[in-house]
Amino acid sequence: MLENAEHEDNHLWWTAQRGASPVIGTAIHDGHAVRANLLRKMALETDERLREEDPFTAHTILDLPNRIVFHRSRFEVDLNRARDGAVYLRPEQAWGLKVWREQPSDAEVQQIHSVHDAYYEMLESYLRGVEARYGRFVVLDIHSYNHRRAGPAAPSTAGSEAPEINIGTSSMDRARWAPVVDAFMAFAADFDFLGRRLDVRENVAFQGRGEQTRFIHERFAENGCAIAVEFKKVFMDEWTGAPDWQAIAALRGLIAASVPVLERALREVA
Numbered sequence: 001m002l003e004n005a006e007h008e009d010n011h012l013w014w015t016a017q018r019g020a021s022p023v024i025g026t027a028i029h030d031g032h033a034v035r036a037n038l039l040r041k042m043a044l045e046t047d048e049r050l051r052e053e054d055p056f057t058a059h060t061i062l063d064l065p066n067r068i069v070f071h072r073s074r075f076e077v078d079l080n081r082a083r084d085g086a087v088y089l090r091p092e093q094a095w096g097l098k099v100w101r102e103q104p105s106d107a108e109v110q111q112i113h114s115v116h117d118a119y120y121e122m123l124e125s126y127l128r129g130v131e132a133r134y135g136r137f138v139v140l141d142i143h144s145y146n147h148r149r150a151g152p153a154a155p156s157t158a159g160s161e162a163p164e165i166n167i168g169t170s171s172m173d174r175a176r177w178a179p180v181v182d183a184f185m186a187f188a189a190d191f192d193f194l195g196r197r198l199d200v201r202e203n204v205a206f207q208g209r210g211e212q213t214r215f216i217h218e219r220f221a222e223n224g225c226a227i228a229v230e231f232k233k234v235f236m237d238e239w240t241g242a243p244d245w246q247a248i249a250a251l252r253g254l255i256a257a258s259v260p261v262l263e264r265a266l267r268e269v270a
Contacts, residue, residue, distance in 0.1 A: 011072065012033075012071045013072060013115055013118070014068060014071060014119065014122070015069050015071070016067075016068045016122065017068075018065070018066055018129070019064075019065020019066050021064070021065045021066055021263065022130060022138065022262075022263060022266060023064060023066060023137070023138050023258075023259050023262050023263060024064070024066040024068070024126075024127070024137060024139045024140070025060075025061030025064040025066065025068075025139075025140045025142060026068045026070075026139060026140070026142060027057040027060070027061055027067075027068075027142050028068070028069075028070040028079045028080060028212060029053055029054035029057065029070070029074050029078075029079075029080065029143055029144075030057045030070065031053070031069075031070050031071040031072045031073050031074070032049065032053055032055065032071075032073050033071050033072050033073060033076075034049075034075065035076065037108070038104060038108065038112075041100055042075065042100060042101060043098045043100055043101040044075060044097060044099055047241065048097065049075050051146065051239065051241075052074070052094070052095060052097070052146075053074055054142075054144040055236065055241065055243070056144075056235060056243055057142045057144055059248050059252055060142055060251045060252045060254075061140070061252075063255070063256035064140075064255065064256070064259065066130065068126070072115065075088060075094070075099055077112045077115050077116050079116060079119055079120075079211065080210035080211050080212055082211050083113055083117070086112065086116045087109055087112050087113075089103065089104075089109075123216075124215075127216065127219075127220060131220065131224070135223055136223045136225070136266045136269060137223065137224055137225070137266070138226075139224065139226040140227055140255065141210070141212055141213055141228045141229060142229050142255075143228065143230045144233050145162075145205060145206065145230050145233065146238045147162045147232050147233060148233075148239065151239075152239040152240075159199065161204065161205060162204075162232055163200060163201040163204050164198045164199045164234055165188055165198055165200040165201075165229065165232070166201060166203075166205045166206050166229075167181065167184070167200065167201070167202045167203070167208070167228070167229060167230075168202075168203060168206045168207050168208020168209070168213070168229075169181055169207075169208050169227065170207040170208045170209050171209060171213045171214045171217050171226075172225060172226065173217070173221070176269065176270075179265045179266075179268040179269055180225050180262060180265040180266060180268075180269065181225070182265075183261050183262065183264070184227060184258060184262060185202065187257075187261045188200045188254060188258070191254045191257070193247075193250050193251075193254065194247065205230060208227070210228060212226065213226040213227075213228050225266075231251060234247060235247035235251060
């Protein structure tokens with residue numbers, strides 16, 4: 001029994017790395033792992049989960065000296081929602097999907113919540129360390145989103161509603177952090193992405209209302225700028241899960257090259 005219990009919880013929760021920069025990248029929806037006791041209760045198949053996760057987002061921040069990657073699936077615990085909504089217990093919490101064949105027990109939900117608690121305790125401590133060394137810092141909160149929800153053969157979401165990079169800023173003091181956000185958006189829009197320029201817009205498909213950016217702006221109101229960065233899934237097939245490694249490498253290059261831009265912009269904040 002002990003061996004089985006250990007096997008069910010052998011997945012890493014997250015990995016966190018520190019380096020010499022005030023720029024941090026996070027990929028909190030990159031994870032796909034689910035504990036075996038919960039997986040047995042899930043109604044969703046692997047491909048259904050993968051479609052709503054953010055695979056390959058961890059690859060885009062690989063060159064950042066500061067990065068945090070969460071390895072559990074958002075269908076086990078969604079770190080980007082408040083604690084009381086971090087477990088999708090009803091279809092309306094999960095794009096109409098029936099997540100559970102058998103609902104998790106109260107004890108299992110409490111255990112899931114404990115991971116959510118532990119993550120945010122770690123995040124605050126991690127960012128306090130960066131703040132102590134550099135003063136101000138920037139978090140690039142990397143996500144991705146679907147644009148072919150009607151089906152694999154159906155038309156994509158209209159480009160007017162689905163920028164290739166959506167920048168979410170609703171939880172921040174936008175005026176205070178304008179030098180940082182504007183510099184990042186201008187850089188991303190001018191970046192050579194496989195011989196063309198990307199459509200970069202603010203608060204179109206998403207507004208940056210996730211729990212992580214809210215938490216950072218609440219706890220680090222003077223020194224923490226958290227930018228929600230949503231890549232449209234132009235770097236993969238959202239229905240099959242197949243990656244376009246050339247596009248992923250290009251996005252990785254964009255994020256890596258943005259670091260000196262962000263570091264300069266931080267110095268311009270009043």
